[in-house]
Amino acid sequence: MQISLSSWRWRLLLLFPLFLMIVLSACNNEDASSTTPAATPLPTPTPTTVPMLTFHDPHNYYTIIYPAEWLSQSDDTRTQFTAPNQVSALSVIFDASHAGITSPKQYIETYLQELAKDASIKDMVVPSPVIINGTSWQQRSATLTTTKNTKSQETEFRVTLLTRALSSRLNLGPSLSILEIAPTKTFLQENTINFQPMLQSFELSTIGALQPTVAAEGNSLNATYQGDNYTIQYNATWLTSSDGEAGVLFSNQSAPDIQFHVYKQSDIDPLQEEFGLLATTNCSSINTISATRMLNSGLIWNQRHYLCHLTTTNGANEITIMTLAEGQGKPIYSLNFTAPQNDFHAYSTGLFEQMLQTFTFK
Secondary structure, rough: OOOOOOOOOHHHHHHHHHHHHHHHHHHHHHHHOOOOOOOOOOOOOOOOOOOOEEEEEOOEEEEEEOOOOOOOOOOEEEEEEOOOOHHHHHEEEEEEOOOOOHHHHHHHHHHHHHHHHOOOEEEEEEEEEEEOOEEEEEEEEEEEEEOOOOOOEEEEEEEEEEEEEEOOOHHOOOOOEEEEEEEEHHHHHHHHHHHHHHHHHOOEEOOOOOOOOOOOHHHHHEEEOOOOOOHHHHHHOOOEOOOOOOOOOEEEOEEEEEEEEEEEEOOOOOOHHHOOOOHHEEEEOOOOOOOOOOOOOOOOOEEEEEEEOOOOOOOOEEEEEEEEEOOOOOOOOEEEEEEEHHHHHHHHHHHHHHHHHHHHOO
């Protein structure tokens, strides 16, 4: 694919005329009906069945189903589906270059900051990553307020942006983003009737799926491991071995340095538990995750993330260390997972995340 502008910021700005067109269209519609009484709040909508069409991305990254009455328009970097009201829209955005961008989260934040140059932004929320047909997407939602060019009145739009890398790192390959936009007062209705069915129909093709450097051997959970105080599911093609104490190590047979380690916490720091004295000088903390998180079991875990340059591996490994927070009436366990830097994102949002959510104390 040929991209005429080298700066990713300018490619983002190419979308802003579209955004302004939607805003101005909404303003004109509102002006035409300014003498009518204020609309009453919309009730929670009931999804209805509408005729749908299937769109096949010409670059073969994805397919999506959209309402037949919506207009579909495409160029080299974006396909936009616009509702008949010319206000609500869903766009799928392809971006091939991300200079200085290292994660989907950073991409989303930068994108919304660019949007905020043309409209004030507020009420930003950070929902958990969403799973669409088995793939994980980072997402953000916000309210954009723009001032009309002829009056001082304001028009509000609700925006949701979802982003997924198409390689292990955004700065090493392209990404896809999905942008939903609708007036705040009708966003709930639009989301229920149109946006959600479109999202759930979205499917990545083989070349659109995230491909790690090392093949993810065994991506489904089909076996259960019984520990002393817990159970956890894993893929039966992975090796299980004792760590020499009371813990268990799950490892990819094709790449032994891709591992998931479960063990009862000792007085030794978990990072040194994994890498010994090498951790003191060869590992650095990366502040890309929250300090705590809750798993499906309802328990709170402390978590840390590191980048380690080790002589025993080819290049750098990333590792996330999760330790059960004290005071919850359970033995203190650690759940640590590691993979080479180029593969870590694929595993941490895929198989490792699935394993985490199955960990249960007896």
